[in-house]
Amino acid sequence: MTVRSEPSQHAGMRASNLALVFGEVARTGPVSRARVAANTGLTKSSVSGLVTDLISAGLVGESAPAATERGRPATALTLAPGGAAGLGLEINVDYLAAMVTDLTGAPRYHHVVRRDNRDRAVDEVVADLIEVARTAAASAAAQGLPLAAACVAVPGLAVDGTVVRAPNLGWTRVDLAAAIQEATGLEVDLENEANLAALGEMWFGGHEHEGGPLRDFVHVSGEIGIGGGIVVGGEVFHGAHAGAGELGHVVVVPDGPRCGCGGHGCLERMAGQQEILARAQVATMNELTHACEASEQAALDAVADAGRHLGVALSSVIKLLDPAAIVLGGAFATLAPWLTTATAASISHHSGAAEPPRLLVSGLGSDAAVRGAAGTVVRRVIADPAAHLARRP
Amino acid sequence: MTVRSEPSQHAGMRASNLALVFGEVARTGPVSRARVAANTGLTKSSVSGLVTDLISAGLVGESAPAATERGRPATALTLAPGGAAGLGLEINVDYLAAMVTDLTGAPRYHHVVRRDNRDRAVDEVVADLIEVARTAAASAAAQGLPLAAACVAVPGLAVDGTVVRAPNLGWTRVDLAAAIQEATGLEVDLENEANLAALGEMWFGGHEHEGGPLRDFVHVSGEIGIGGGIVVGGEVFHGAHAGAGELGHVVVVPDGPRCGCGGHGCLERMAGQQEILARAQVATMNELTHACEASEQAALDAVADAGRHLGVALSSVIKLLDPAAIVLGGAFATLAPWLTTATAASISHHSGAAEPPRLLVSGLGSDAAVRGAAGTVVRRVIADPAAHLARRP
DNA sequence: CACTTTAGTTCACGACTCAGACTATCTAAC
DNA sequence: GTTAGATAGTCTGAGTCGTGAACTAAAGTG
Numbered sequence: 001m002t003v004r005s006e007p008s009q010h011a012g013m014r015a016s017n018l019a020l021v022f023g024e025v026a027r028t029g030p031v032s033r034a035r036v037a038a039n040t041g042l043t044k045s046s047v048s049g050l051v052t053d054l055i056s057a058g059l060v061g062e063s064a065p066a067a068t069e070r071g072r073p074a075t076a077l078t079l080a081p082g083g084a085a086g087l088g089l090e091i092n093v094d095y096l097a098a099m100v101t102d103l104t105g106a107p108r109y110h111h112v113v114r115r116d117n118r119d120r121a122v123d124e125v126v127a128d129l130i131e132v133a134r135t136a137a138a139s140a141a142a143q144g145l146p147l148a149a150a151c152v153a154v155p156g157l158a159v160d161g162t163v164v165r166a167p168n169l170g171w172t173r174v175d176l177a178a179a180i181q182e183a184t185g186l187e188v189d190l191e192n193e194a195n196l197a198a199l200g201e202m203w204f205g206g207h208e209h210e211g212g213p214l215r216d217f218v219h220v221s222g223e224i225g226i227g228g229g230i231v232v233g234g235e236v237f238h239g240a241h242a243g244a245g246e247l248g249h250v251v252v253v254p255d256g257p258r259c260g261c262g263g264h265g266c267l268e269r270m271a272g273q274q275e276i277l278a279r280a281q282v283a284t285m286n287e288l289t290h291a292c293e294a295s296e297q298a299a300l301d302a303v304a305d306a307g308r309h310l311g312v313a314l315s316s317v318i319k320l321l322d323p324a325a326i327v328l329g330g331a332f333a334t335l336a337p338w339l340t341t342a343t344a345a346s347i348s349h350h351s352g353a354a355e356p357p358r359l360l361v362s363g364l365g366s367d368a369a370v371r372g373a374a375g376t377v378v379r380r381v382i383a384d385p386a387a388h389l390a391r392r393p
Numbered sequence: 394m395t396v397r398s399e400p401s402q403h404a405g406m407r408a409s410n411l412a413l414v415f416g417e418v419a420r421t422g423p424v425s426r427a428r429v430a431a432n433t434g435l436t437k438s439s440v441s442g443l444v445t446d447l448i449s450a451g452l453v454g455e456s457a458p459a460a461t462e463r464g465r466p467a468t469a470l471t472l473a474p475g476g477a478a479g480l481g482l483e484i485n486v487d488y489l490a491a492m493v494t495d496l497t498g499a500p501r502y503h504h505v506v507r508r509d510n511r512d513r514a515v516d517e518v519v520a521d522l523i524e525v526a527r528t529a530a531a532s533a534a535a536q537g538l539p540l541a542a543a544c545v546a547v548p549g550l551a552v553d554g555t556v557v558r559a560p561n562l563g564w565t566r567v568d569l570a571a572a573i574q575e576a577t578g579l580e581v582d583l584e585n586e587a588n589l590a591a592l593g594e595m596w597f598g599g600h601e602h603e604g605g606p607l608r609d610f611v612h613v614s615g616e617i618g619i620g621g622g623i624v625v626g627g628e629v630f631h632g633a634h635a636g637a638g639e640l641g642h643v644v645v646v647p648d649g650p651r652c653g654c655g656g657h658g659c660l661e662r663m664a665g666q667q668e669i670l671a672r673a674q675v676a677t678m679n680e681l682t683h684a685c686e687a688s689e690q691a692a693l694d695a696v697a698d699a700g701r702h703l704g705v706a707l708s709s710v711i712k713l714l715d716p717a718a719i720v721l722g723g724a725f726a727t728l729a730p731w732l733t734t735a736t737a738a739s740i741s742h743h744s745g746a747a748e749p750p751r752l753l754v755s756g757l758g759s760d761a762a763v764r765g766a767a768g769t770v771v772r773r774v775i776a777d778p779a780a781h782l783a784r785r786p
Numbered sequence: 787c788a789c790t791t792t793a794g795t796t797c798a799c800g801a802c803t804c805a806g807a808c809t810a811t812c813t814a815a816c
Numbered sequence: 817g818t819t820a821g822a823t824a825g826t827c828t829g830a831g832t833c834g835t836g837a838a839c840t841a842a843a844g845t846g
Contacts, residue, residue, distance in 0.1 A: 040400055351642070
């Protein structure tokens with residue numbers, strides 16, 4: 001079967017215009033109906049009707065008219081923070097996390113449970129996550145925030161609600177979405193942690209590009225493994241089987257040592273945390289940071305070396321994907337002061353580009369993925385308010 | 394400014410449904426109105442109205458009713474071959490080419506002028522291409538084929554109708570689209586040759602994937618340089634500045650020799666035609682093929698070596714883009730018998746994937762790009778017939 | 787020859803957006 | 817203080833388009 005689009009009907013037309021208006025309100029803060037009409041190309045009367053629907057659905061709020069310049073003062077429209085909320089969850093190697101954001105994307109609840117999940121039974125971890133999710137949902141309810149859905153960040157490949165594999169957790173074929181859906185009653189989506197971190201960075205990282213938000217970039221997340229999130233036109237690029245963006249397994253040393261993935265000379269094998277720590281002769285990332293701050297040569301060399309390997313991988317990324325920027329996140333953000341010089345030099349050496357994409361550093365740290373997860377839910381409501389209303393009339 | 398979509402209006406609704414119906418007719422060969430209605434989800438009456446428009450526009454033809462099973466026999470709808478046609482042009486290092494295809498994608502005119510364009514003045518080459526285009530347009534007119542537009546394949550980066558750079562031709566900033574547009578009166582689009590070859594391969598190469606046409610793949614075109622075309626969901630992936638897909642400059646030997654692009658150890662530097670020929674100690678690709686057919690060791694080694702390097706680059710492609718297949722075109726298609734074993738082994742070694750994407754060989758040869766160019770024009774008409782009608786009422 | 791089945795058309799209806807008139811509410815000028 | 821001008825928002829009639837059901841058309845079956 002090939003893709004076949006839906007027929008355009010009146011309801012679809014209205015849904016599309018509803019999204020257009022709602023998106024405009026979301027993008028341009030407090031706005032008048034008149035401005036929305038001018039910006040979207042719809043007529044004032046159409047906007048009025050659509051806004052009425054959005055207000056009665058509780059998605060948009062109206063503030064008291066305030067005089068601005070001349071003429072009748074405009075009533076300002078804003079996203080109603082209480083209109084819909086998103087629950088973001090995250091399973092990772094050494095923690096579980098939950099976050100609730102309101103419609104504006106503002107965090108309203110955030111909780112992290114630190115615990116190594118590698119050696120535990122899958123069911124136990126899932127049970128813990130359900131507990132975390134329930135607590136978060138209760139907090140949302142207490143704040144009067146209606147959760148629209150949930151999204152879970154997993155450190156591996158997720159397809160159709162199932163964790164196909166999560167190498168660093170040792171998981172294969174775990175039907176996670178169904179379990180959480182049953183426990184919370186929410187629709188649940190799974191998505192790769194690196195991809196959600198990239199989205200979180202895009203929505204909440206504050207990066208700009210040519211006047212607008214950054215919409216075409218690659219996010220490098222250095223957790224225990226090295227992940228990549230490719231964002232194209234504001235959307236995650238998934239590839240044919242949702243396996244795209246595996247930056248950690250790009251070949252950087254063709255005759256290099258065998259990697260856990262079965263390949264040879266992968267970036268993760270050459271510049272992953274394990275390798276860096278071993279070379280720097282320290283045990284933890286904290287120690288590594290301290291050693292770098294103390295300018296210890298072994299540590300600096302280890303990080304610079306990783307930076308060079310990263311540069312090789314990113315050169316290929318640049319040639320293949322032509323991103324507008326590259327964002328370093330996770331451990332690489334922490335190590336950025338000692339890393340980026342080597343990485344930039346390596347990119348320049350290998351790609352020879354006169355104007356390589358900008359190399360940015362994440363400001364969100366390890367919260368990027370949960371924020372992205374919660375944000376995904378909320379963004380989906382904004383992208384298609386009609387679908388959201390159809391689900392809860 | 395950020396992207397903002399158009400408001401949905403009645404005209405847009407009709408345009409969208411027109412495209413839906415037209416696309417269905419194009420996809421499923423001769424079909425009845427009733428089947429189109431069932432397949433698209435539109436009602437019979439809507440389809441009737443839309444089909445009436447398409448027929449009176451000359452885009453769809455109606456054949457005599459033919460009894461099939463029970464009931465009233467259906468009148469079959471097909472693409473009207475004479476409804477619209479596309480002009481594809483190609484500038485390459487050692488030839489110029491033109492092709493006209495009708496609405497069904499069938500070639501109706503094809504002409505290739507072999508001549509080395511490297512040492513000639515830009516204006517001369519452009520003048521020659523215009524001549525080639527005019528002759529092709531005359532042939533189309535003689536056959537009663539109304540050209541909808543033209544599309545030119547260029548061996549380099551093209552943005553907004555301008556050839557920004559074409560390294561192997563030595564061109565920079567050539568305003569090609571305007572020149573051809575003025576000469577022929579047609580709307581002219583430029584696109585990278587490797588990308589068009591990929592599209593040509595998709596539309597006319599006959600590859601299948603899971604029952605449908607292949608829509609997510611990477612096409613490798615080995616001409617004088619090595620180009621790559623990334624196709625995602627049936628569309629070319631361009632990246633932020635239209636520079637994506639530069640497979641030839643993916644790093645395959647991190648400490649390798651300097652490449653013409655300014656980088657080091659690029660695939661093109663290690664496995665381009667120049668390198669293969671030198672290693673095999675022959676002068677032309679023809680000689681190389683003969684040497685391989687004669688099982689001469691130097692030639693076989695040179696090709697296998699190139700295949701290994703190609704495998705390294707493709708491993709990174711697979712990890713980053715997760716394509717459903719990889720199609721080898723151009724010189725790599727010719728060399729496939731002596732190349733693919735080494736390439737497949739290298740991919741397996743470096744990516745360690747249990748189920749790597751299929752490695753296919755192009756059947757179109759060096760015509761892929763012109764066919765893709767002409768096909769692009771026609772496909773655009775099929776994708777948005779309303780826009781096409783608006784241009785010529 | 788009636789009955790069934792399928793294809794395609796016609797037409798009243800409803801859902802939408804549009805355009806423009808109309809009302810509301812402010813500032814600026816006299 | 818009043819009036820003109822500007823801007824915001826609502827209301828109403830007209831036009832467009834898909835829907836759904838009734839209707840006509842053209843075959844096969846018993």
